[in-house]
Amino acid sequence: MSVTQQRKERERAAREELILEHGRRLLLRDGFQNLNLDELARTVEYSKGTIYLHFETKEDLALAIATGALRERAGLFERASKFTGLTRERMRAVGFACCQFAVVHRDYFNIEMTLKSPSFWEKASEERRRQHGLQASRLFHITNTIVTEAVRVGDLPPGARTQDVALSLIAVTMGSHIAAMQPDIQMLCGIDDPIAVVRRNQDLVCDGWGWKPLLQDFDFAATDRRIKTEIFPEATWCKV
Amino acid sequence: MSVTQQRKERERAAREELILEHGRRLLLRDGFQNLNLDELARTVEYSKGTIYLHFETKEDLALAIATGALRERAGLFERASKFTGLTRERMRAVGFACCQFAVVHRDYFNIEMTLKSPSFWEKASEERRRQHGLQASRLFHITNTIVTEAVRVGDLPPGARTQDVALSLIAVTMGSHIAAMQPDIQMLCGIDDPIAVVRRNQDLVCDGWGWKPLLQDFDFAATDRRIKTEIFPEATWCKV
DNA sequence: ACGTTTATTGACTTTAAGTCAAAACAGGGC
DNA sequence: GCCCTGTTTTGACTTAAAGTCAATAAACGT
Numbered sequence: 374m375s376v377t378q379q380r381k382e383r384e385r386a387a388r389e390e391l392i393l394e395h396g397r398r399l400l401l402r403d404g405f406q407n408l409n410l411d412e413l414a415r416t417v418e419y420s421k422g423t424i425y426l427h428f429e430t431k432e433d434l435a436l437a438i439a440t441g442a443l444r445e446r447a448g449l450f451e452r453a454s455k456f457t458g459l460t461r462e463r464m465r466a467v468g469f470a471c472c473q474f475a476v477v478h479r480d481y482f483n484i485e486m487t488l489k490s491p492s493f494w495e496k497a498s499e500e501r502r503r504q505h506g507l508q509a510s511r512l513f514h515i516t517n518t519i520v521t522e523a524v525r526v527g528d529l530p531p532g533a534r535t536q537d538v539a540l541s542l543i544a545v546t547m548g549s550h551i552a553a554m555q556p557d558i559q560m561l562c563g564i565d566d567p568i569a570v571v572r573r574n575q576d577l578v579c580d581g582w583g584w585k586p587l588l589q590d591f592d593f594a595a596t597d598r599r600i601k602t603e604i605f606p607e608a609t610w611c612k613v
Numbered sequence: 614m615s616v617t618q619q620r621k622e623r624e625r626a627a628r629e630e631l632i633l634e635h636g637r638r639l640l641l642r643d644g645f646q647n648l649n650l651d652e653l654a655r656t657v658e659y660s661k662g663t664i665y666l667h668f669e670t671k672e673d674l675a676l677a678i679a680t681g682a683l684r685e686r687a688g689l690f691e692r693a694s695k696f697t698g699l700t701r702e703r704m705r706a707v708g709f710a711c712c713q714f715a716v717v718h719r720d721y722f723n724i725e726m727t728l729k730s731p732s733f734w735e736k737a738s739e740e741r742r743r744q745h746g747l748q749a750s751r752l753f754h755i756t757n758t759i760v761t762e763a764v765r766v767g768d769l770p771p772g773a774r775t776q777d778v779a780l781s782l783i784a785v786t787m788g789s790h791i792a793a794m795q796p797d798i799q800m801l802c803g804i805d806d807p808i809a810v811v812r813r814n815q816d817l818v819c820d821g822w823g824w825k826p827l828l829q830d831f832d833f834a835a836t837d838r839r840i841k842t843e844i845f846p847e848a849t850w851c852k853v
Numbered sequence: 854a855c856g857t858t859t860a861t862t863g864a865c866t867t868t869a870a871g872t873c874a875a876a877a878c879a880g881g882g883c
Numbered sequence: 884g885c886c887c888t889g890t891t892t893t894g895a896c897t898t899a900a901a902g903t904c905a906a907t908a909a910a911c912g913t
Contacts, residue, residue, distance in 0.1 A: 377911085381860095404732030406646075410901070420862045422903080431901070486726040489791065492644030506797050513801045536802040540792060541785075541814045548788020551729065552780060557746050561753045562776040574781045574818070581817030621891095650870070660893045665871070 389427050391417050397438045401480050405435050405487045432496035436505055439488055442481050443508040446474045449605075450515045456604055460523035461584050462596045464542075467516060468575045469600045469608070471546055472568050476610045482550050516542060528585045541578050549574045568610060629667050631657050637678045641720050645675050645727045672736035676745055679728055682721050683748040686714045689845075690755045696844055700763035701824050702836045704782075707756060708815045709840045709848070711786055712808045716850045722790050756782060768825045781818050789814040808850060 395416045400408050410431060414421040428434040449470040456466035475482070487493060494502065517539045523529040529538065552558050553567035564570055576588050597613040605611075635656045640648050650671060654661040668674040693710035696703050715722070727733060734742065757779045763769040769778065792798050793807035804810055816828050837853040845851075 404730050406730075407732050409899090411899095414863095421901085422862055423860085425902070426861085483730045486729055489726055489795065490644050490646075490723045492647050509797055510801060513798075537810075537813070540798070540802040540804070540810060541789075541817055543798070544788035544792040544810075544814055545781075545785045545818070546788065547792060548784035548786065549781075552784040552787060555729065557749055558753075558780070558783070561750060562780040564780070570777075570780060570784075573777070574784055577781055577818050577821030578785070578814070579821075581819075581821035649868095651868095654894095661870085662872080662893055663891085666892085671870070 388417075388419070388423075392419070392424060392427060392434070393438055393441055396434055397441070400435060400438055400484060405431075405484065405493075408435070410434075429498045430496045432493050433498050433501055435484065435493075436488060436497040436501045439481075439484055440501065440505045440508055442478055442484075443505065443512070445478075446471070447508050447511040447515070449474050450512055452604055453600075454515050454519065456600060458596065458599070459586065460519055460526060460528045461579060461586060461591075462593075463519050464516075464523070464579065464584070465575075465593060465596055466600045466604060467519065468542075468546070468572060469597070469605060469611070472571055472610075473605050473608050475550055475571070476568065476608070482547075482554065486551070513539060513543070523584060530583055533582060538582055538584075541582070542575060545574050545578045546571060628657075628659070628663075632659070632664060632667060632674070633678055633681055636674055637681070640675060640678055640724060645671075645724065645733075648675070650674075669738045670736045672733050673738050673741055675724065675733075676728060676737040676741045679721075679724055680741065680745045680748055682718055682724075683745065683752070685718075686711070687748050687751040687755070689714050690752055692844055693840075694755045694759065696840060698836065698839070699826065700759055700766060700768045701819060701826060701831075702833075704756075704759050704763070704819065704824070705815075705833060705836055706840045706844060707759065708782075708786070708812060709837070709845060709851070712811055712850075713845050713848050715790055715811070716808065716848070722787075722794065726791070753779060753783070763824060770823055773822055778822055778824075781822070782815060785814045785818045786811060 392413070396408075396413055399413055399416070403409070408431065410421055410424060414424055417424075424434070428437065450467055453466040453470035454463065456463050458466075488505075517535055520529065520533075520535040520538045523538075524531060524533060524535060549571040550567075553564055553570040558564070559567070576593075580587050594613055597611065601608055601611050601613060632653070636648075636653055639653055639656070643649070648671065650661055650664060654664055657664075664674070668677065689710040690707055693706040694703065696706035698706075728745075757775055760769065760773075760775045760778045763778075764771060764773060764775060789811040790807075793804055793810040798804070799807070816833075820827050834853055837851065841848055841851050841853060
């Protein structure tokens with residue numbers, strides 16, 4: 374590839390990044406339905422036609438934005454997985470990463486929900502769906518690796534299928550994030566700290582599997598302090 | 614109110630029911646975004662204007678459909694809550710009800726997800742939002758009542774806040790339904806029976822709270838048989 | 854400087870939600 | 884049965900926004 378072509382490729386990538394950046398802002402502000410590509414075009418100071426040179430459809434754009442966020446989340450998971458300690462402490466660090474992400478991208482889960490419907494998914498391009506799947510499996514594998522290690526060292530019962538453990542953690546985390554953010558559920562359940570809800574529910578599921586050490590047998594507050602100090606010093610939301 | 618007015622009111626209600634019925638079918642087939650009110654008008658053999666005499670916006674219609682489904686779900690919960698036995702068995706009956714609903718309305722959760730975004734919610738009418746909240750709180754109270762009873766009789770530790778227990782069950786159920794229905798997660802986790810995933814995860818959370826009797830100490834297969842026989846004979850999906 | 858290729862544009866097409874003036878209908882009095 | 888009046892229903896119209904593409908501008912090589 375010639376030098377000129379390389380430069381053009383760089384410029385193209387920079388422009389795509391610019392569109393994604395402003396797109397993310399508008400998507401979070403307005404939701405997918407109300408995201409207006411004419412407005413986005415005005416904002417990034419390119420024509421709508423140019424946006425369509427990068428993204429096949431509005432859904433394609435939204436999926437690309439979501440994938441970017443997912444990549445960032447996977448990055449936090451990776452940092453968390455480097456935490457040293459008992460397997461349950463390491464899992465806790467991943468849970469911490471998940472909350473850190475939720476705090477920084479407060480409304481990301483609303484977008485993620487929009488994606489889950491088949492009628493959305495099928496309007497995005499093949500390639501972008503692949504990219505999204507790639508990041509999703511990164512997240513899964515980080516979780517699953519720690520679970521596998523836990524079974525190996527006997528912190529989890531030998532009968533537990535690792536994917537089932539990972540799945541239960543994914544499900545409870547997703548569900549807790551959504552539920553704890555709903556105003557009506559907040560009211561009914563008297564929630565004042567949604568993040569605390571997510572972490573408590575993750576603990577419940579780990580305890581449910583009999584993942585040692587159980588909540589009652591160990592000082593996880595100390596673990597949280599270490600996670601915060603060693604891995605996520607930027608996590609000002611964590612009061613430990 | 615005159616006899617004529619009463620008849621007109623009945624006819625109006627019947628028409629609304631007709632619109633909701635066909636609306637539900639099209640909404641499940643096409644998703645919210647692709648639901649076409651011109652097509653719906655043709656299907657119910659009324660004009661689009663008439664549909665707008667019943668519903669302020671497309672969102673309003675979709676919310677009404679969702680509320681109908683929620684009402685049905687609450688009905689199943691109510692039936693389940695009449696089950697006699699230990700508190701954990703009664704909770705299990707409610708979990709069973711939830712799965713029964715999920716089997717009958719396989720794709721309902723996709724719709725429910727669409728609702729959760731503020732940009733959707735704010736386009737529905739005040740009254741329909743109230744109705745939806747009403748049904749949601751019915752569901753919550755059935756769950757919460759059983760949890761309260763469990764704390765009272767000592768099946769749950771006295772320290773547990775009942776809303777926290779209820780919330781964790783709501784969250785894990787919601788999350789499991791969504792996660793277990795996603796094709797990519799099914800692939801990664803090797804899911805062949807999504808309903809089994811939901812029930813297992815509900816058990817994990819109950820065990821996590823220390824809700825007696827724990828899974829390992831009791832024959833819940835016998836409970837499931839009783840639930841099926843006594844409350845949900847129509848639940849052919851349940852193999853016990 | 855000039856022709857050729859590539860990149861960008863925004864006016865245009867299309868689709869579908871939402872509106873409302875006009876048409877159809879129903880009920881009651883004669 | 885017919886007309887008049889108030890109510891219901893309609894579907895052509897307005898509007899908004901996604902997506903397209905012929906025309907234009909910029910970049911490039913000679």
